[in-house]
Amino acid sequence: MPPRQGAAPSRRRPARRSLRERRSQRSRQAEPQAARALPAAPGDGRACPARRRRQREGSVRPGEGHLQLTRLPRPRSRFIRARVVIPPALEEQAVAGLWDVGCLGVQVTASGRVARLTLDAYFPGLAPRRRLAARLRCSLRQVGLGPRARPRLCVVPAGRWIERWQRSLRPMPIGRFLVMPEGCDALAVSPRRRVLRVRFGQAFGTGEHATTQMCLRLLGEHLRPDERVIDLGTGSGILAMAACRLGAGQVVAVDDDPAALAVARANLTDNDLVGRVKLRRADAAAACQPGPFDLALVNIGASTIEGLLPHLAPALTRGGRAVLAGLLMDDEDRLLRAASGCGLVLLDRRRLRPWSALVLRRP
Numbered sequence: 001m002p003p004r005q006g007a008a009p010s011r012r013r014p015a016r017r018s019l020r021e022r023r024s025q026r027s028r029q030a031e032p033q034a035a036r037a038l039p040a041a042p043g044d045g046r047a048c049p050a051r052r053r054r055q056r057e058g059s060v061r062p063g064e065g066h067l068q069l070t071r072l073p074r075p076r077s078r079f080i081r082a083r084v085v086i087p088p089a090l091e092e093q094a095v096a097g098l099w100d101v102g103c104l105g106v107q108v109t110a111s112g113r114v115a116r117l118t119l120d121a122y123f124p125g126l127a128p129r130r131r132l133a134a135r136l137r138c139s140l141r142q143v144g145l146g147p148r149a150r151p152r153l154c155v156v157p158a159g160r161w162i163e164r165w166q167r168s169l170r171p172m173p174i175g176r177f178l179v180m181p182e183g184c185d186a187l188a189v190s191p192r193r194r195v196l197r198v199r200f201g202q203a204f205g206t207g208e209h210a211t212t213q214m215c216l217r218l219l220g221e222h223l224r225p226d227e228r229v230i231d232l233g234t235g236s237g238i239l240a241m242a243a244c245r246l247g248a249g250q251v252v253a254v255d256d257d258p259a260a261l262a263v264a265r266a267n268l269t270d271n272d273l274v275g276r277v278k279l280r281r282a283d284a285a286a287a288c289q290p291g292p293f294d295l296a297l298v299n300i301g302a303s304t305i306e307g308l309l310p311h312l313a314p315a316l317t318r319g320g321r322a323v324l325a326g327l328l329m330d331d332e333d334r335l336l337r338a339a340s341g342c343g344l345v346l347l348d349r350r351r352l353r354p355w356s357a358l359v360l361r362r363p
Contacts, residue, residue, distance in 0.1 A: 078125035082151040093143040175217035194245035197270045211325040214350045214357035218323045227294035232284040237264030239297045244276045251277045254287040291315030302327035313342035316362040325357040
């Protein structure tokens with residue numbers, strides 16, 4: 001719930017920037033978004049969910065997209081739609097810029113071989129169009145899109161596509177889990193799968209994005225019963241909930257975004273996990289200090305992770321592991337060099353182009 005669960009980068013080391021600022025920056029290095037992505041309705045392109053600041057290229061195939069909403073519009077309402085075409089590497093920061101201007105929802109659609117992404121942002125129909133266009137151009141320039149980012153605005157009716165979209169929601173089997181988006185129909189669940197119910201919201205981590213999926217799969221393979229787990233940048237809380245479902249002893253979920261923590265708290269309630277996960281509002285580096293932890297889950301982007309490694313490594317037990325995601329395959333070598341300098345070694349790796357997830361171990 002993007003994420004969520006849930007992020008754009010600059011090449012500067014993120015010293016004291018908040019997780020929220022770092023996530024909205026992540027796309028400058030092509031890192032995942034933390035918004036709330038949801039399958040789009042028929043006629044608008046098939047959509048895959050995600051958010052904040054979260055969604056990303058790895059979850060969108062040609063002809064597909066994802067929809068992110070802050071709230072559902074009335075069926076007869078009208079929108080101003082702002083359309084802008086961007087390279088996939090800038091998706092997260094562009095979406096962050098659209099949220100900053102106050103859009104109600106964002107739909108991302110890929111074309112060709114995902115060489116370009118089309119962002120359709122929806123605003124209240126009564127918004128002054130000239131002023132809105134100026135604010136959009138300014139916001140998109142500030143997040144790195146440059147003067148060529150010229151959104152095209154038009155008025156469109158909402159129709160009933162939101163309702164059609166809601167009916168299209170389906171549970172998502174991911175590794176040892178079944179992710180149930182809010183509003184989708186219940187179905188018989190295999191006893192081998194743990195159910196995770198996820199609400200709509202602007203927190204990264206709805207299960208749609210490639211980075212979240214790789215984290216869920218790696219968590220199922222590397223978590224041992226009764227281990228102590230920390231989820232840094234928890235977003236929707238989906239990874240923390242997954243750790244609980246697999247029998248973790250103590251789970252700490254950290255985010256410095258109050259909106260993300262509110263979504264995570266609601267998801268814990270829906271999953272009957274209140275009291276099993278300790279939610280904490282804090283900076284990721286500061287949150288590492290209480291350690292030690294047997295397993296760390298970090299799905300917040302390569303630049304943020306690189307700056308976090310010196311704090312994370314000593315917070316792991318001997319033999320402790322860290323699942324790192326939110327990075328591109330091109331970031332692997334840089335992160336592995338930084339990890340080696342902190343005494344961590346590569347234990348496992350997953351790739352879902354162009355995204356990568358690493359499991360590091362403290363010897």
